[in-house]
Amino acid sequence: MQRRASGRTVGGMRALLLQAPAVSLLLVWMLIPLGMTLWFSFQRYNLLNPMISGFAGWNNYTFLLTDPALWIAIGNTLLMVCWVLGITVIGGVLLAVLFHQEFFGRGIARLLVISPFFIMPTVSALVWKNMMMHPVNGIFAWLFKLAGLQPIDWFSSYPLTSIVIIVSWEWLPFALLILLTAIQSLDDDQIEAARMDGAGPLAIFWFITLPHLKRAISVVVMIEMIFLLTIFAEIFVTTSGGPGLASTTLAYLIYLRALLDFNIGIASAGGVIAIILANLVAIFLIRTVARNLET
């Protein structure tokens, strides 16, 4: 009995020691930059003009919040996130059902369809920009001409739509991969029983498949949101946020203020806003994951 008790405390000590490197590294990684961002956001700090310094109070925030660019960027971010989520989640569910069926060459077709998720974002964006959406030599332009239509100059006429298309192409496979895994744990007997009772495919989808996928869908939504809020490379190599601010998202606006204007105070205030936005989503995600840990 006594041995057991001491074993437990020794176990506790060992657990602490084994976790110490990971925990302390992550603690430093989180707290120091976070603290600095908060601190800078209340400072007058511009790398190009070292003469300006000192406490800024809420000035950076009021400047940012009264700058129409911020609201345009937040609007663009929300638009992009909502569209991409809609496309990838609805498309992902439908494709998961389709690719769950048995058909010839299913294994290979699945590999092909999840591939875009593994392509680095700069490659995806440039392939789409140059070879798909180029107004003269792109595949889309060729298809439009075949159909007798006027080719579209995607990135100047519909910059945000173009970004949504590229990002959806990258994340649809992610949604599909997760949902396909989830759908495979669906009990076949249950579906068989429902079919015996005369349920049609639509009823089975609506009353059995969809409820079964509920948690997987919510996980996909939350993980995508966290990544989509900080989409950067796709915008960087295609539109650079333009024309004007038409495809500038919050993440890209912060980048513009930080590394192009070198206005650290303003950029940090923007960073704090981005962190708050991300945390609104994160709380829900962590709750869902936590529920799963109980078992």
Add this chain to the structure above:
Amino acid sequence: MYTSLSRKLLLTLLAWLIALIIFFPIFWMILTSFKTEFEAISTPPTLFFEPTLAGYREVMARADYNTFAFNSFAVSVGSTLLALLVGLPAAYSMAFLPTKRTRGTLLWMLSTKMLPPVGVLMPIYLIFRDLGLLDSLTGLIVIYMLMNLPIVVWMLYTFFRDVPREILEAARMDGAGTLQEVLYLLVPLTLPGIASTGLLSVILSWNEAFWSINLTTSDAAPLTAFIASFSSPEGLFWARLSAASTMAVAPILLFGWMTQKQMVRGLTFGAVK
């Protein structure tokens, strides 16, 4: 019998059509990489042509191509090995020596992943500048290691949790020390899991483009940053761009195909298995 076969054929047709449409940009990129620059931009697009390796030769001829490729390799493998080194003991203790705090620690680790990179861009940039880590491999390795550490710990934890405790206890009864227990039992038992954890970490680091674009310029720039440089006028050389892109994504695509099933756990923090 007949209806089920025709249904299967119809499904085959539909599924393959969708798969080919989604895969098309990648297919087109690979195809274009074997064209001449002239064929690459021709309209209507050429489907049949005499393949040439000129694009690849042009890219390889650039003295710095090997540097970019090496940087990508060093950064993703280096950060992954470090993350495994730090993450393995943590995951082991969480799975086999759980305490009241384990749950909280796991969730807290997950929460560090939620910090948007742009939110801490400024501090990291300034710290790196002062430490001389801008445009250095060490800097990127550290960032990627920290970026992937929560995922690595989580994924290893879910694999370790599936190992029946009795096996480890039996070994302990036979007098095996912790290190022996881990090296001779746990690692071999969960090797596929550890491997897919490592591969996911490699994939994520290899494809990372926010920090690589913002923190490197030339010396430590990996392939993501190199490809980004094609967005300027040089991007007009499509065959060359395609060749460079194909080489940059090929290994990762293979890894992704190999580990897609196990990867879901890491990507969803064990919420979907």
